[in-house]
Amino acid sequence: MHPYDARAIETQWQRHWKSTQAFRSTNPGEPGFDPKAPKFYVLDMFPYPSGSGLHVGHALGYVGTDVIARRKRMQGFNVLHPMGWDAFGLPAEQYAIQTGKHPRATTAENTANFKRQLELIGLSYDWSREIDTSDPAYYRWTQWLFLKLHERGLAYQAEVPVWWCEELKTVLANEEVINGRSERGNHPCVRRPLKQWMLKITAYAERLLADLDLIDWPESIKIQQREWIGRSEGAEIRFDVEHDGGAITVFTTRPDTLWGATFMVLAPEHALVKTITTADRRAAVEAYQKEATAKSELERGDASKTKTGVFTGAYARNPGFEAGDPRGRVPVWIADYVLLGYGTGAIMCVPGHDERDHAFAQAFGLEVREVVLPPKGAKGLADGVCFTEHGTAVNSGPIDGLATPAAKAKAIEWLVARGIGKARVTYKLRDWLFSRQRYWGEPFPLLHGADGSIVPVPEDALPVLLPEMQDFKPAPDGSAPLARAKDWVTTIDPRTGKPVRRDTDTMPGWAGSCWYWLRFMDPKNDQAAFSKEAERYWGPVDLYVGGAAHAVMHLLYARFWHKVFFDAGIVSTPEPFQKLFNQGMVEAFAYQDATGRLVASDEVEPRGHAFVQKASGAELQQIVTKMAKSLKNVVNPDDIIAEYGADTFRLYEMFMGPLADSKPWNPRDIPGCRRFVERVWRLFVDPEAEAPIKPQFALGAKEPALEGATLALERGVHRLVARTDDAFHHFNLNTAIAAMMGFLNDAMKTPEAFTRSQALRFVQVLAPFAPHMAEELWQRMGAPGEVARSAWPRPDPAFLVDDEIEIPVQVNGRHRATVKVPKDAEPAAVEAAARAGAGAHLDGKEVVKVVVVPKRLVNFVVR
RNA sequence: GGGGAGAUGGCGAAAUCGGCAGCCGCAUCGGACUUAAAAUCCGAAGGCCGCAAGGCCGUGCGGGUUCGAGUCCCGCUCUCCCCA
Structure with missing residues (x-):
């Protein structure tokens, strides 16, 4: 009486794992720590615990890392595999404002729900290391680490034009504003100058770029980070303003084109605009400045757009020409395609050899001068085309005749010798806007004196607790909600006894995730963020798995903080994540009618190979798209597990395709995985019999000789292990499951030849994928301990090749x-x-x- | 606009050292078992032609390299993702 009962088996083993703390990993110095075991730190990007819970797409990466972690344990590694909650942030607060529920309460509910879901999947996290970034025991150290940045001069306050969202009543980072609207909620945003905390990530630009070479990350992510950092080499050149005595400094990547600069453009916000603008141009200039402020940087930088700008009335001297040479007199314009934050906020314009300058010159009838001759065959100004590539310098005085790279070097030399320029490297990367006028975040551990001084809160006075507030709505004027917690704001500097005011901004949602992988190493420490020993042992993260969506922001911020800690001697590695892997998106089917309108999935039924709308019978087109509530195609793992069990759910998640690929969730395919699980069960267990396991697999069963069908299965087991090892190597775990299914099909054909020793190894290979069933069978076979801690089998090459092999024969291919x-x-x-x-x-x-080709093929080429 | 990834049966996919294209699974069809159905088991199946044997065509499209290309090179089309 042993039918397969997924629920019974899974709840029993999940309870067992919990009560025995089966997946707890030990730190150096703790009882049970094995100094000989190699370590493996496999980390998921921890979730923001939203109210809607996990869907099957989140679970993909978590199941993937779990399968990897489980196999690593079996291979003898001391595995660190933790999970926690990125719990501070805007959505919880928005939700709280809408519902009146305190974010602390909704966060607690949501994290409890997430944890329940994760446990239901049978994930082998070390829950003793669970962390929550909104827990004072955690954010105490976030504040402490912020002070380390502050100490090192990497946190400063500045009046900067920032995105202000009227609806959310807060400033947002550049990356949180899309097309002038907030990423969260799609509310309109405007630019406004405000005093804000900034982190000097630009000081690390060069190392963030260079150290990409140290880490094993997908090239696509490295490219995106390089792009974001945007290093460019060039020169800074000074242009004197006529009749004014002032000078405009420009940055250019093409100093060799100096002699082709026929005009200049300043960013509308450039400080010099005010002083150089002539009286007759003032009205036009000011009107234009006002207009530009409202635009996003993207709109302004878009090269495809028609150029706008106005003349300031002023002229500058191109230093490439002698005083008095009429070619050196260049008009100064302002235009919004020049950004204040990039380079010097001013450019020299070479319309012959820069697309945007060319468009601008065309639009306003400015002079175009050729100073770079295209190589033979390439089109240049002679053909009416703006030539931006490398060529030969012409009409350029001291550098005439030189090829572009040499011309650049010579031009810089020439500028330096005359004291009018120098070589310079610039970056697109900007400093990081790090403050928010919101409630649900880490308070800044800083005190403002009456005299304007700013001092850190002493370390022993941390954490600065977020005050309990009932009304934490943003104020209409944009001032921070914390400013209204009067008792909290007013305090005493413990060092001087003087009254001071607390800083009322909070940190952005990214703050907690800038160091959480370090806290997981030593999560209960109340003397330090983490111990040096723990960090030296566990660091760096060996495998970090998450969506490619975080290619730039989180991964760049995290690297930045880590490098600061490295410089401060707090961590021992220059990079936090040795290997990064991006799991693919889980998409879902959606359905469109003939007009392209989307039809909710629950109103659709299949008809043959087609799909029709239930109500109308109209034929629908099946498309693949992301899961979204509005399409009614979001799938919750709870439902799948309730119907099929966690082992089937895990197998299906992995069987869908390679971990890195995007692939659609197809509910019709799940029963195939369930059938596999049931076939495994029936291979081992006779549901009708008394015995918990077929006698041939029980402890003490006689091992038949390795011949005939048994020998064939023995070869099969070795091939299975080899194919599985290979699958882990390539992260295409679907092929490991295909191999298991193939082996199972063979074993089912000659079940009497399948031996206990082979059965044990099969269960071991199954264990990372379907751990509950594997543990159950392991126990029923009377094998020692848990399969989760058993030694992963090794394939013997002698069994991998048959005595006879099949060779394809080709004729003419x-x-x-x-x-x-x-x-x-x-x-x-x-x-x-x-x-x-x-x-x-x-x-x-x-x-x-x-x-x-030995062992592969024979090809006859005939006539 | 910039950047990235991809395109293989009705569907998810396999074949990454250039060597039998389609392992494994889903859906489909046929058979066995059953009073019947479900479940299970056995079998068929890329397309076209053919009773069959067999032949031809086939990895988004067009070229190229090679004894041999899904895989490498050049050009194109389309899709998805990311950044704004």
């Missing part, structure tokens, strides 16, 4: 026959066998050439 030859047959023997096998295909033909 076309497959014509297959011949069987001994595995070690000589090429001549293989060719002879192939010639016989090809038979009639060679009759009457002249064999020009024979290609024999």
